Amino acid sequence: MYGGGYIPGQENEKPDQFQDDPVKLKEFEERIDRGEKIEPHDWMPRGYRKQLIRMIEQHAHSEIIGALPEGTWITRAPGFRRKMALIAKVQDEVGHGQLLYNAAETLGKSREEMMADLLSGKSKYSNVFNYPAKTWADVAVIGFLIDAAAIVNQVANSKGSYGPYCRALERICYEESFHLKQGHDAFVALATGTKKQRAMLQDAVNRWYRPIIHFFGPPDVASVHTEKLMRWKVKMMSNDAMRNQFLSSYVPKVRELGIDFPDPNLRKNADGTWSFSDPDWDEFKRVVRGDGPCNKERLAVRKWVETEHRWIREALFNPSAKYTLPLS
């Protein structure tokens, strides 16, 4: 799953003084306008390549970091159905990471470089995974609502202009629709369960409400940067448009189960947009900067993976290794 269309860092970037070849740029933009896909060996503007690498890389990181909060519940999943479904679900997320790192590599940045930038904090991942999954009900909320939100973003982006990313997203969306079903199923089981289970679910919804509102990023601002990304079909929908679409689809589904969101101002306006209380965008920015409840813990786990298993990667890269069979 992925944390929305917000790409941290882009608003603070200094304007790039580099000038693309105007003739090639015109041809490129005409191809985009005709709805053609751009492939790895095609000419592309420097800013296009840079933003795509950043976006796909952050998407990939979000998949493997996103595996952590749910992954911790695999060993506690209640019963065979939930246990097997959750292993399969988290496995899919890691698989999405693999697909996306491959897609980003087509633009010239290696998986090792991307991993190093994740560990150093240089490249980010979706903010939503910096919050803890405290109870089993959190697994249901993540599987239902966070995956649903991710689908809104990913379906939009799968119509974008970069071929390898679109193809990866098409497959990812197909799998995510199963995740949504398993999340909804677990959500319904709790919502229709005992008093204790319902209370557990409401508590989880209360804690995830704000991160869900934050999920698609800050409200839209008129930005030349965003306009260009939308023109190049890197970004396909604005943050507010995605948020509105998500809320319109899922707030009623939650409410019909007798569960509500902890915000008296959450309502749909006559024009189809949604109003909600100030979700504290300063907190959002703090968490993006690294000061959220789980930022350190998440990176510490990935650092453990890197150091604990260095010997395996060295063994795989050892040129004198006796066996050279493919691993799969």
Add this chain to the structure above:
Amino acid sequence: MNKEAAKELMLKMADDALIYGHRLSEWTGIGPILEEDIAFSSISQDKVGHAWQLYQLLEQDFGMPDPDRLGFERKESEYKCSQLNELYTRDYAFALIRHFFMDHAEFIRYSLLRASSYESLAQLAKKVRGEIKYHVLHADTWVKKLGAATEESHSRMQAALNEAFPYALGLFEPGPFEQELIDSGVFIGEGQLQAEWLDEIRPIIEESGLQLTSNTEAITGGRSGNHSSDLAPLLEEMSEVICSEPGASW
């Protein structure tokens, strides 16, 4: 068919598959490389699925409680898994060596069970064996690769093998109904299984540049419900949610 004997056999197989699958699933999200993360997750789902099918047979054919209660809600001493599978995972080398020992044993066990006089189990064995074939392929590839790649990988794999081997021999600890199982044609027996297993793994270990320790005594107890200190915390974690609200549906 001796029902008590068949039940005993099925229960230890189911418990092995569940506890082993549970240990494998601990790698989901934190595997050494993404491809291995995915492979271990996939194998663990198969194992948990095998356990589920065996518990379902125990419910249908022997009137035992439903799979969730059998798998998640028994007392520690009622589990019949071997100690090999319950041991906490020391490192990835240990995980791979356990995978290698366990899946070779499972492959042969299910191959032999295709001829079982207990028809439901024979049918299940045919299906499960086809899945384990790939688990064995995965284990062999990695043991061969890491056994001989670097000095560190070799020494880690050898250390893991030395530690796990006595426990692996405990996989073949005879149950109380060994002779009945053989006589009734339900299963050929743990002794035969162990002999075939040793014949199968020896050349692969040799090819990997590793060595099996000689005169090793099996560490047993699991089949009679005597477990290492690693099982209780595993069961406590596994049943944490399901036991938090008795009778609830999850």
